[in-house]
Amino acid sequence: MRDVAIIGVGCTKFGELWDSSFRDIFVKAGVSALEDAHMHGEKVDAMYIGNMSGGRFIEQEHIGALIADYSGLATLHIPATRVEAACASGGLALRQGVLAVASGYHDIVVVGGAEKMTDVGVDTATDALAAAADREWEGIMGATFPGLYGMIARLHMHKYGTTREHLAAAAVKNHRNGSMNERAQFQNEITIDDVLGSQMVADPLRVLDCSPITDGAAAVILAPAEIATRYTDTPVYVKASAQASGTISLHDRKDITTLDASVWAGRRAFKMAGLAPKDIDLVEVHDCFTIAEICAIEDLDFVPKGEGGKATLEGMTAIGGSIPVNTSGGLKACGHPVGATGVKQAVEITEQLRGTAGKRQVNGAEVGMTHNVGGSGATAVVHIFSRNR
């Protein structure tokens, strides 16, 4: 098994990109990543693309080949593969890229994530997203994603005394981080009162507890670790790539406040890297809703179960806190183009470990983690990255 490194990253602005097509945004992210790796396209051996629902959002499947073609790489006939696991599609594409390099089958691999969500109406988007949950036992009963995470939040409040303010604190912190990220969909700061006074979506979750509908694309370039410094002075090494599944429906779980897939993916990643939570300098977690961030930092063992809300309100997860969470602004403020999110997380960690994250830089960051979830936790994928090989 070969070690793998990230040698280039690229990312579009996230937001309502009505002037750009799906094809435009992934080419933009990919070209940025290639330029960042000081590389021309003809060096690329293979491509993996995370995309959740091209079929529903733009009536286009076969996204891997489409992207290879529109990137000008079809003339090289490179393998191009789309990977889908709902909102974890980007993280899983990254993992397939890592496996492809680790296996020795390919050397230079582009991993992209892209989603164009704002070209359909909100109802269509909500229904398309519901396809990440159990259509036959959840979607058909009327359960939307805010509804599912609303139930998780309600039980978390009941079992652990988590408060509305605790939840809101995650959104407030992520908007603060987003205000320092020029790629973020929302760059405005908000207050706890703003969250508590915002429109109800699915009790207890309000609109400012929810990640938005977003267009965006992100890309990273992978290479075998032993040749990474040919392309960049600041490679970022992949120390662990771990994935786990859980039940697709909430009703099949013993405790819906724990995402077993996150717990297992986290444990496997720590074991693979030979590291523990205390060794992680910062983490991008999957905060599709504020409650999801609370559950994530608990499930990944950064705080004991039930204490995520309190820790967030007290600033433990802010930049400058003991474990900065979602320095990019997270899904909440940076935005959540579902297939792109897992790749964007890796872009953020790479820039942090390079020390180029600007105003939102975590001082002395050496080791970072990403955590990407599909649906309500049927899939989780966790990566650990380090400046040191």
Place this chain on the structure above:
Amino acid sequence: MRDVAIIGVGCTKFGELWDSSFRDIFVKAGVSALEDAHMHGEKVDAMYIGNMSGGRFIEQEHIGALIADYSGLATLHIPATRVEAACASGGLALRQGVLAVASGYHDIVVVGGAEKMTDVGVDTATDALAAAADREWEGIMGATFPGLYGMIARLHMHKYGTTREHLAAAAVKNHRNGSMNERAQFQNEITIDDVLGSQMVADPLRVLDCSPITDGAAAVILAPAEIATRYTDTPVYVKASAQASGTISLHDRKDITTLDASVWAGRRAFKMAGLAPKDIDLVEVHDCFTIAEICAIEDLDFVPKGEGGKATLEGMTAIGGSIPVNTSGGLKACGHPVGATGVKQAVEITEQLRGTAGKRQVNGAEVGMTHNVGGSGATAVVHIFSRNR
């Protein structure tokens, strides 16, 4: 890079499975494959699923996790990943499984392919399939898949003197093979006159030139070659796993009678295996239309360009001919549940190399090939298998 072997296979009946749900069919195929490998589910380390369009056909994405869950493997939290490349989704899932074992990340990997296509109307199915082509430059102009392959056929006839009878001969041969395959959707023999007299679909292609809309699922179990004989006396070794891309639109190609992706995937596979076309004892090719089989045997270098039709009419590709093609009945007669097809091809070759293909057995088959195409050739994936390590 570790060598990889197939240690178990399973496949449902292909056809209009109105009594079974998507969930039923993939569990059935997976359980058959595990039983064939004399293995319980708890041995499984990871799962890859080929599926083209769950979002359109059953309004369900997140197919990897869904399948892990309904197979009872969510309790083991195994990684489960869906791979999509239109009609090549199954072949690409197989390739990701091979890479996962080759990399050392996973040992026992289930690769499944599944599609449930008959629960929507024909118009919806046709439109969903058109998402495998270029929606913005082909689909929106009214090009359906029969239309695209109709143009390929027309040019092939013009350039090479291929006749309607040549095309029909592929369907006649595949129905003959299908009549010996109890899994096949169509088990009736047909004549050249039947094809020529059947309903016109997209001139010159008639309905008996076209693969059908099909429900079905297939699965194979992969293991590192060095431990394969722990599970089976008849492992089948993966000698090559090669993939290539081409332009997504026909109009971007120099010559639409050649699928560059097939040419490149074939060349790469032969090189990886250290073999030539003469070393292959039988091949399953992607005959979504009769013309596609003609192009495939040319692009894979089994016959010179332009001679595929004549060779087919003369019996070269029949069982007993010099290179038997589509002993399963191919997509035409066995059926084409798009995400399952690439995996079913591997099931057929495995059974042939084991010598258990019954009436359609190719005598003394030692080395077999599969060829799976996405869209009109934007993706192709070729595998070579051998009885010998």
